[in-house]
Amino acid sequence: MKPTIYDVAEKAGVSIATVSKVINNTGKISDKTKQKVLKIMEEINYQPSVVASALTGKQTNTIGFLIPDIANPFHAEMARSVEDRGHELGFSVVMCNTDGNLDKEAQYLEWLQRKRVDGIILGSAAQNNAIIKELIKQEIPAALIATDMPSLSVNAVLVDDFLGGYQAISHLTSLGHTDIAFLAGNLNNVMEKERLRGYKQALQEAGAAFDRKNLLTNNFSFDDAKRSMKKLIESGRRPTAVFAFNDLLAIGAIHGAKEAGLKIPDDLSVIGFDNTLLAAVNDPPLTTIAQPIQDMGRTVTDLLVKEIKGGNTVKQRVVLLPELVVRQTTIPPKI
Amino acid sequence: MKPTIYDVAEKAGVSIATVSKVINNTGKISDKTKQKVLKIMEEINYQPSVVASALTGKQTNTIGFLIPDIANPFHAEMARSVEDRGHELGFSVVMCNTDGNLDKEAQYLEWLQRKRVDGIILGSAAQNNAIIKELIKQEIPAALIATDMPSLSVNAVLVDDFLGGYQAISHLTSLGHTDIAFLAGNLNNVMEKERLRGYKQALQEAGAAFDRKNLLTNNFSFDDAKRSMKKLIESGRRPTAVFAFNDLLAIGAIHGAKEAGLKIPDDLSVIGFDNTLLAAVNDPPLTTIAQPIQDMGRTVTDLLVKEIKGGNTVKQRVVLLPELVVRQTTIPPKI
DNA sequence: GTGAAAGCGCTAACAG
DNA sequence: CTGTTAGCGCTTTCAC
Numbered sequence: 239m240k241p242t243i244y245d246v247a248e249k250a251g252v253s254i255a256t257v258s259k260v261i262n263n264t265g266k267i268s269d270k271t272k273q274k275v276l277k278i279m280e281e282i283n284y285q286p287s288v289v290a291s292a293l294t295g296k297q298t299n300t301i302g303f304l305i306p307d308i309a310n311p312f313h314a315e316m317a318r319s320v321e322d323r324g325h326e327l328g329f330s331v332v333m334c335n336t337d338g339n340l341d342k343e344a345q346y347l348e349w350l351q352r353k354r355v356d357g358i359i360l361g362s363a364a365q366n367n368a369i370i371k372e373l374i375k376q377e378i379p380a381a382l383i384a385t386d387m388p389s390l391s392v393n394a395v396l397v398d399d400f401l402g403g404y405q406a407i408s409h410l411t412s413l414g415h416t417d418i419a420f421l422a423g424n425l426n427n428v429m430e431k432e433r434l435r436g437y438k439q440a441l442q443e444a445g446a447a448f449d450r451k452n453l454l455t456n457n458f459s460f461d462d463a464k465r466s467m468k469k470l471i472e473s474g475r476r477p478t479a480v481f482a483f484n485d486l487l488a489i490g491a492i493h494g495a496k497e498a499g500l501k502i503p504d505d506l507s508v509i510g511f512d513n514t515l516l517a518a519v520n521d522p523p524l525t526t527i528a529q530p531i532q533d534m535g536r537t538v539t540d541l542l543v544k545e546i547k548g549g550n551t552v553k554q555r556v557v558l559l560p561e562l563v564v565r566q567t568t569i570p571p572k573i
Numbered sequence: 574m575k576p577t578i579y580d581v582a583e584k585a586g587v588s589i590a591t592v593s594k595v596i597n598n599t600g601k602i603s604d605k606t607k608q609k610v611l612k613i614m615e616e617i618n619y620q621p622s623v624v625a626s627a628l629t630g631k632q633t634n635t636i637g638f639l640i641p642d643i644a645n646p647f648h649a650e651m652a653r654s655v656e657d658r659g660h661e662l663g664f665s666v667v668m669c670n671t672d673g674n675l676d677k678e679a680q681y682l683e684w685l686q687r688k689r690v691d692g693i694i695l696g697s698a699a700q701n702n703a704i705i706k707e708l709i710k711q712e713i714p715a716a717l718i719a720t721d722m723p724s725l726s727v728n729a730v731l732v733d734d735f736l737g738g739y740q741a742i743s744h745l746t747s748l749g750h751t752d753i754a755f756l757a758g759n760l761n762n763v764m765e766k767e768r769l770r771g772y773k774q775a776l777q778e779a780g781a782a783f784d785r786k787n788l789l790t791n792n793f794s795f796d797d798a799k800r801s802m803k804k805l806i807e808s809g810r811r812p813t814a815v816f817a818f819n820d821l822l823a824i825g826a827i828h829g830a831k832e833a834g835l836k837i838p839d840d841l842s843v844i845g846f847d848n849t850l851l852a853a854v855n856d857p858p859l860t861t862i863a864q865p866i867q868d869m870g871r872t873v874t875d876l877l878v879k880e881i882k883g884g885n886t887v888k889q890r891v892v893l894l895p896e897l898v899v900r901q902t903t904i905p906p907k908i
Numbered sequence: 909g910t911g912a913a914a915g916c917g918c919t920a921a922c923a924g
Numbered sequence: 925c926t927g928t929t930a931g932c933g934c935t936t937t938c939a940c
Contacts, residue, residue, distance in 0.1 A: 255913095352623045460853070
């Protein structure tokens, strides 16, 4: 059997209360008994049960992390930084893949509560904020990452998507492009809408007109992006540049364009978003808008833990700024 | 306050024991009281505490998952499938990034035990099996994934690395290559050694000689792979094909080769390992040896859960077979 | 400084 | 069928 606090107490010739105090460094105990207890704990390799202490009202030092899909490099890198930071702060993180599915989300949330996690990071709650409201009502610390919920009082960290879109297009227009396609997803979320706004703004500032036909939607998959790019080009439309919603789609677009006979970047400049591993590894290396993924993960974790520890701290919304990373897929258009 | 079993009991006019029975579907209770209790639970939104029930000896329905690095696509895909399967079986999974660091590993292991996870999947325990022995001694269900521990009695799922190496090289020799570099990592683990064995075997069967100079090591990073490939070529050595330890390294090699002025696959055939997203997305799409990542994750999870539930079941070692996926980076050598 | 004792929310005999 | 009761391992007053 695993040793309990009673075992320690007995062998050390003290009461369990005393042992508890040395474990938690609370109350007053003489240095002598403290050492004695410590020694015994060491000897019998005693590990205090988190379960038992959680039952008495203490925290579980666990946070739940809801993400759409850990296999997606963007989310994986995020998860990595959340886990790292969480661990530094003494928390373990349980991951939950929601696939953006509301039922799964709700199910996980309930499950996490039953496990008494101390707080929850929502990496995907785009569609339904009822869920978050519930969380707030139950007074469970929560924090959003890369999800905007303007009407809610929750800690959140996001990236300035408008600026990201603006930066991407400004880079392109400064190179001389004016006919720029936007390879979006379903355009149903704030992120995309903001980037689109940035796109339009930059276009306008460059004196170029916005052409509705340059707006491509797809289901966020590599293959779909590839297909729709190919189709676009084969249909005769021929923008000189593409701005994709993320690196994966950008690379899909590149593949599609190549299949349609174009050369990258000679015939088509391409810019992505996220700056994941994919962008660096692509050939030619992909110009992209970098999200500060590390910082985002770190920051939400800090925010959440602060709320867990501090009780009623002021909620904040941290907006991180994206950054243009110029690599080799964007050049001036060939006339 | 969150409702407890007492609240339910009181409002339903029964004892807590009765409530407990309907929660767990144990014992015998009349359908009538059962419905009544169920109704109340619904009404006050009662969620049984996992913590409390764990304290009475029941399981926590949590499994720990130790991985070197979730940001690595191979591990991320694995994590995804472990999480999916775990969730299907009613378990949540807490992830732990070890970076292959023994201290971190030990620390996490202790932490997980204190949390009373029901079992642990080791995705990285390559170097020190003392840790696993300890786990076994403590009678904590454990399972290994993609890690060989020949001398231990643990559940494990692995892929036949010898076969993988053999398949890769056979494919290459059948195309006519005989001068094939092996871009490995540090060659310190069984996986690499097995693949090397496969490499040698296939080479020999093709009547080609093994040349020590074709053995390249690196620190498992993209940049390092790129650098060492470039250096090799510039040094005048010029194999007609490369077999890389994983897709990332393969792509690194491609970049290095290109920088050295070679064309892929015209001047150099390249084959990777894993068949991650990277391979599919690379341009040209990378020929690779596919590991059945999904199945591996699913299988370990099943194995572990069976052990958790079943008690003393017979341990097994499941060896999955890799598969050659021919894409566009391997062609016959130009003479 | 230290210990006795009352829970935390739930499960599992054991009675009835 | 249903209820009583004794813990699970730990924290936390409150006495001494």
